[in-house]
Amino acid sequence: MAFSNLCLLHVVTVLTLTTLQLAYATPVQFKDCGSSLATIKSVDVTPCPSLPCPFQRKTNVSVVMEFTANADISASGTKVYGLILGQLVPFPLPDENACHCMPCPIKKGTIVTYKNSIYVKxxxxxxxxxxxxxxxSGSDVVTCFTLPAKITD
Structure with a gap:
């Protein structure tokens, strides 16, 4: 009897965590801005209850992107910018090596999940x-997306 109660508790815990994860992983509408080595399937930003996504200062904003590779990719880097008054302003990341956020190398046709976050200073x-x-990847754009955001307190 104790084993079945333990199993039931485990199932309830897993279902609760899955529900919470789905509630906080918010698919957002994005615009592709020149992906060439991959096709973006989805972008999730947490938190982003609505557009523009609120980027609260002194917090992390998480990004999960799923894409399909259109070519073999041996290595990749991450670049994040804010388009402010028509100028691309770089947002520094502590680690720009995208292979620390997804498996590398990537074979053509592979579906990849990329996970990263940015601290809003x-x-x-x-x-x-x-x-x-x-x-x-070198001078090639693997993926590129844009989305509206607003930096808040």
Whole structure:
């Protein structure tokens, strides 16, 4: 009897965690901005209850992107920019090696899940912007998407 109660508890815990994960993983509408080595299937931003995505200062914003590789990719880097008043302003990441956020190398036809986050620094001004998130391999663009955001308190 104790074993079945333990199994039931495990099933309830797994279902609860899965439900919470689905509730907080929010698919967002994005625009492709020049993906060439892959096709983006989905982009999830947490938290992002609605557009523009609120990027709260002094917090992390998580990005999960699923894509299909259109070519073999041996290595990749991450570049994040804010389009502010027509200028692309780089948002520094502590680690720009995208292969630390997804499996590398990648074979053509493989479906890949990329997971990363960015810390929204306190000194960033409160404003609306367009975020451009890009994976690159050498001079080639693996994936690129944009989405509207706003930096908040």
């Amino acid at each position: 306190e000194e960033y001004p409160k404003l609306q912007l367009v975020v451009e998130w890009k994976l690159v």
